[in-house]
Amino acid sequence: MNLTGILIVQLGTPDEPTGPALRRYLKQFLSDPRLIEIPKLIWWPLLNLIILNTRPKQSAKKYARVWDEKTGSPLMHYTQMQTKLLQEKFPGMPVEFGMQIGNPALLETIKKMVAQGIEKIIVFPMYPQYSATTTASAMDCLGQALMKIRRVPAIRFIPPYYQHPAYIKALATIIREQEAKLTWKPDHHLISFHGIPISYCQRGDVYATHVKRTTLSLVK
Template identity: 45%
Template sequence: MGVGATATGNAKATVSLPEGHPPVRTGRIGVLLTNLGTPDGTDYWSMWRYLREFLSDTRVIELNKAIWYPILYGAVLTTRPQKAGANYEKIWNRDKDESPLRTITHGQAERLAEAFADEPRITVEWGMRYGNPSIASAVERLTAQGCDRIVMFPLYPQFSATTTATANDQLYRALMKIRHMPTVRSVPPYYDDPAYIEALAQSIETHLAGLDFEPEVVLASYHGIPKAYFEKGDPYHCHCQKTTRLLRERLGWDDKRLRTTFQSLFGKAEWLKPYTDKTVEALAKDGVKSIAIINPGFSADCIETLEEIDGEVREVFMHAGGQNFSHIPCLNDSDAGMAMLETLVRRELAGWL
């Protein structure tokens, strides 16, 4: 699974060890890309295992387990695996028999490893918070190669306890089992980083230049969180709003041309508003005929962008009277996206190389 540059003797201890000393591999630096996760397949039990792990996370669902677990193991895990599996079927990478998120994240790791090919001490790995390959397995591969320092990169531009924090939690759960624990750093949220804003702006400009229509409105649609989480202090909403504001300033647009919305609701509680599906419906009914949607909170295209936005939300807009709809792809492993990731990683490696 490793995609880092190959090292020679650099991965071994440079000191002489006494006779009988356990073998030691040190001296390497790991870079670990992490994203949300993916099921192993679209069948019922693959989806069941994935959803159980995801929806059992107390960072994601903060309800008391005595209240939530009967719901989770009752109605949710009885019915949701079939529906989720059917949606994944629409976007599944059949050539590699995996989800697009897994394909893209692997590609990001490979391209980042290529960017560090001149740094023989660097090894790049990737792992998922939920599903496979796990964060724990990625840490195991890094330490086996002699990485005693690790830069963890949660691929979430905007911080939320439901994403960045739980990924870091999982990293430390893995480290708790290691006697010779490596030193770790975690890349901070990069929602307002100039390199990130510039990469987003370039992706919008390039995409819109290739369309045969001009969108009257562009929506920046972010994954939602329950409003209660924001009220308890989660900074996610503020991070999303700042990303859109900076992107708007970079593009020279006003707040009517580029708007913030939130998607992917779950359950009956109120989530961050305005909702993406309700917004596109209202725009179409108000006479807007052409829109585009970008997902700045996603570093890679996945079920929420490919099936929900480019599928369900597109259908809502067209059904309400819209005529032209375009989804702007995530940065993925594009040149602009990878240049941005490399910039942030090299910044965090300062003092280690």
């Protein structure tokens, strides 16, 4: 009997809101060629001599403002909750999560799943809209992890779900719940997404298109 597991793939989070932890996180994050499409000879000195000597301390202060005393990193906390809730939905399938950056690393999570006897893994990237900077980066990271293990399980990726009815319904529900807490009715709703350089879109990244389709589906 082939055991199937679900692997949630998340970007990752620093281990703690400190300068050294942010330096480790940013070094790995900003070294991803999917994210930074600048020639390495130009980017390496900028990253290692300037950015990593100034940004970590600044970023640590911002992370400290959202870091919860009990639950720690918000991203880690909510990823753990998602994993737990998904496990309740699929009690017969082991559900784990791994981070592209930081801990628990994808490699360690996959090793854990393989040790459990899992032979098929459904990979669920936490990126509704496709972008080379996110979804493709997650695929790269997973591929690099698989290169380091001997018994490679069968892999299936969940495709982008930017217009999936369940995703749109979840967004609409959150908006309505938050709106119900207001003592006034808003005239407009402003929807904000992460951005990517225009040049990436001009070279074929479909992220902007997916964002527009998510927005149109939500408006309907």
